[in-house]
Amino acid sequence: MTDSPGSPEGRATIVVVERDPHVRVLETLFLTEAGYAVEFADDGAAALEKARQLRPDLLITEIMVPKLDGLALCRLLKEDPATRGIMVLIFSILTASARARDAGADAFLRKPLAEQKLLDTVEQLLARRRDTSGGESA
Amino acid sequence: MSEEQRAGIPFTGVDEDAEPTRISTGTSSADRILGGGFPAHSINIIMGEPGTGKTLFAQQLVFHNAGDDRPILYVTTLSEPLGKVVKYLQKFEFFDESRMGTAVIYEEAGTELAEKGIGALVPMVTEWIGRLSPKIIVIDSFKALHDISPSMAEMRRVVHDLAGLLTAYDTTAFLVGEYAGDQMATHPEFVVADGIVELLRHETGMRDDRFFRVRKLRGSSYREGLHALRLTAGGVKIFRRLVSPEKPRGYAIVRERVSTGVGGLDEMLGGGLWRGSTTLLGGPTGAGKTTVALQFTLDGVRRGEPGLYVHLEENPTQLSFLVEGFGMDPESPGLHLLYHSPVELQIDSLVDEIFGLIRERGVKRIVIDAVGDLVTAVRDPQRLHDYLYALSQHFAVNGVTAIVTFETARPGITGGYSIDAPFSHLSDNIILLEAGIAGDRTHRKLRVIKTRGSAHDPTVREVEITSEGIGIL
Numbered sequence: 239m240t241d242s243p244g245s246p247e248g249r250a251t252i253v254v255v256e257r258d259p260h261v262r263v264l265e266t267l268f269l270t271e272a273g274y275a276v277e278f279a280d281d282g283a284a285a286l287e288k289a290r291q292l293r294p295d296l297l298i299t300e301i302m303v304p305k306l307d308g309l310a311l312c313r314l315l316k317e318d319p320a321t322r323g324i325m326v327l328i329f330s331i332l333t334a335s336a337r338a339r340d341a342g343a344d345a346f347l348r349k350p351l352a353e354q355k356l357l358d359t360v361e362q363l364l365a366r367r368r369d370t371s372g373g374e375s376a
Numbered sequence: 377m378s379e380e381q382r383a384g385i386p387f388t389g390v391d392e393d394a395e396p397t398r399i400s401t402g403t404s405s406a407d408r409i410l411g412g413g414f415p416a417h418s419i420n421i422i423m424g425e426p427g428t429g430k431t432l433f434a435q436q437l438v439f440h441n442a443g444d445d446r447p448i449l450y451v452t453t454l455s456e457p458l459g460k461v462v463k464y465l466q467k468f469e470f471f472d473e474s475r476m477g478t479a480v481i482y483e484e485a486g487t488e489l490a491e492k493g494i495g496a497l498v499p500m501v502t503e504w505i506g507r508l509s510p511k512i513i514v515i516d517s518f519k520a521l522h523d524i525s526p527s528m529a530e531m532r533r534v535v536h537d538l539a540g541l542l543t544a545y546d547t548t549a550f551l552v553g554e555y556a557g558d559q560m561a562t563h564p565e566f567v568v569a570d571g572i573v574e575l576l577r578h579e580t581g582m583r584d585d586r587f588f589r590v591r592k593l594r595g596s597s598y599r600e601g602l603h604a605l606r607l608t609a610g611g612v613k614i615f616r617r618l619v620s621p622e623k624p625r626g627y628a629i630v631r632e633r634v635s636t637g638v639g640g641l642d643e644m645l646g647g648g649l650w651r652g653s654t655t656l657l658g659g660p661t662g663a664g665k666t667t668v669a670l671q672f673t674l675d676g677v678r679r680g681e682p683g684l685y686v687h688l689e690e691n692p693t694q695l696s697f698l699v700e701g702f703g704m705d706p707e708s709p710g711l712h713l714l715y716h717s718p719v720e721l722q723i724d725s726l727v728d729e730i731f732g733l734i735r736e737r738g739v740k741r742i743v744i745d746a747v748g749d750l751v752t753a754v755r756d757p758q759r760l761h762d763y764l765y766a767l768s769q770h771f772a773v774n775g776v777t778a779i780v781t782f783e784t785a786r787p788g789i790t791g792g793y794s795i796d797a798p799f800s801h802l803s804d805n806i807i808l809l810e811a812g813i814a815g816d817r818t819h820r821k822l823r824v825i826k827t828r829g830s831a832h833d834p835t836v837r838e839v840e841i842t843s844e845g846i847g848i849l
Contacts, residue, residue: 260502260544267506333391346389350417352546353509359388366386 249275250364251292255285255299255308256329261351265298268353269360282306286314289321296363301330301337309334309341316342323370325363329356396595399512399548401433402440402470405614405728409590409599414571416548418594419539421518421565423555424575428586429607430552431461432468433575434514436611437550439470441512442479449510454486454524455517455554469610481508485515494525498537505545512548518565519553532564539568560591570594575605585722588614604724615724618766621773634741634777637675638668640848641807644824644833649805653828654768654778656747656800659809664820664839665781666690666698667846668809669743672779673711674702676741682710683741684733686726688718688749702845712737718749723763726750734774742771746781765802784808804828809839822848 252274256262262278269276277292279285283305289297297315299308306314308328315321328338331349338346344366345359398413407413414420424430438448452458462482465471476482483504489496504510515521525531542549551565557574560566572591577584587602604615633648642648649655659665666687673683687695692715696706699713706713712733716726733739744750747764754760771778780803800806806825811818820839824832838849 258540258544260541263502264505264545267502271506328389335389335391338389339387344387346387346391348389348391349544350546351544355546362388 249273250296251275251277251294252296252298252360253277253279253285253288253292253294255279255282255297255303255311257281257300257303261300261349264351264353265356268351268357272357272360274360280304282308282311286311289315289324290318293321294324295367296325296327296360298327298329298360301328301332301334309337309343312338312341312343323367325367327359327363399437400440402436403612403614405603405616406588406612409588409603409614409616410571410573410593411596411598414548414550415593415596417546418570419542419549419551419568420571420573421555421569422550422552422573422575423560423591425556425577426554428575428577429605429612430554430575431456431516432607433573433612434516434550434552435461435465435468436470438480438512438514439472439475442472442475444479446509446511447479447481448512448514449481449483449504449508450514450516451483451485451504453489453515453517454520457486458482458484461516467609481510486520489521489524494521494530494534497521497534498541501538501541505541505547510547512550513542514550514552516552517554518551519555519559519563522563528562528564535564535568571596576602588612604722606722606725615722615728617724618727618763618770620766620769634681635675635679636668637671637673638846638848639844640837641668641822644822644837644848645805645827646830646832649777650829651777652772652775653804654771654780654802655805655807656782656803657779657807657809658782658784660784660811662818663809663811664841664846665783665809666745667841668807669745669779669781670695670698670702671845673741673743674699674704676777677704677708677710680710681740682712682737683743684712684714684730684737684739685743685745686714686716686730687745688716688721689746691715701843710737712739718752721749721753723750723753723760727763727767731770734776740776742776742778744778744780746783748783761802768802768804820846 252269254265254276256265257280266276277288279288281304285299286306299311301308312326312328315324315326326343327345327347328343329347329349335346344363347355347359396415399416400407400413422430422434438450442448452461485500522531555563566572569592571593574589574591576587576589586605588605589602590598599616601617603617606613632651634651635642635648657665657668670685673685676683692713695713699706714729751760805827808823808825810821821836822839823836824834839846840849
């Protein structure tokens, strides 16, 4: 699943930063079923590299990930004009919506994974990205 | 990012579940015992020996929560075949055939797990989640899965993995099993469980008493102890164990006297009984306890105070004759006669019924005739003590004036005062009656032993029973 940037099939690309194997399996199930191209990263540093390289439409990250935590990753993406347009969803076990907002994230969702909530949020963020960038890559 | 930088940028998301939503059991008493139900998104164990009602409890919960949103998944394993479970289920009122296959989905996992081994469990549950998005998952029997696990170490690995999956996904899980109490320390599912409830069955003489108990409920308060349980056509019915009311004694006590309806007795008591007090009325058979208690009840009805007479010995026909003897129709508004056979008496359900009548009918006077039958219905003396204490506290807080009769051994009051009724030190007032034969007449006597918060006439007084009832001479 590496259809990005500018997936030839026109599918939105999502980078997911997640270490919990069960959450990864379920996110794969629900996001690919919904028609998105999904890329995984094991830690924040790898995710930053992947985001700069792939310019995905959306990055979903847990806060507690190794090397670079999800909030620091979000700040770095939003500070860089080249990656600022990537939508960031903080999806965490922590009660941290205020900190996510302060880090510049576009949305926050608390775990556990509720597929309809996740898919609705993803769809809203992608629609917002289309509205603000005219569908251009970041 | 500063507030200025963020201004105008939309953000969605809030921190949820400060107070978790609850999954109702489908029985209101069990929900109240659990502090509102099982916390949503938790892993729970429903345990109990065979025949205690575990599967029925689980099925009732399932059908109660079946709706038009996400379905509920019920997985049978290696104990009862699916067909047998469903056949049995159709006998209960909560069963709704129209929900089958849509809102409630049954899967049989035993055959595949027996072939592939316990390691196939988590991939199977993952597949069900992906395909069905269940809001509740029940696995019945989970304990039976131990039989196909090659070792406890392997079972521990699978349970850990399953807990990870069930924690990652927005669902509430119930693992049903025929666990014995000591298996809580050895079986790994008890370590990952957020909630554990147990259904029990005890032999009491010739009958079985069933109970419900919460063993663990992470992150939630609950009412401890054994709560009576009955299996009915409507499903599992649970009666909350009686505990003392939250309001302290003395709260809003009305300093008002209530007449006893017995001529001369109010004067002996300093003007009557205090409203909300509990009086122990003791005496041997034939001394007139039921007559006094009935006069007290009917006096209240005549004064517009609804009365409840709980009779555990006198059969309903006999009691109705007695009521008619006092010139009152047993069906009179405000008079409630509640009969329970002492043979089948279960104290929790009786108390539940009494409080229901107090709430619904505005009962102000109550008689329990006789407390000795409660003594024989409860095996544990401490439990009876707690019950009686809580009962009198509830009466006081609700302004219900109570008389509780108790049969004493002869010789009674004139042979030296001795009463060992479990209620004696919990009651506000104690009145003793005595009957003896002298010549060709039965002589009855009455003595007020104790009145709380009031002076009383301590002398032994002769009483007489006439067509008008009992009265002090």
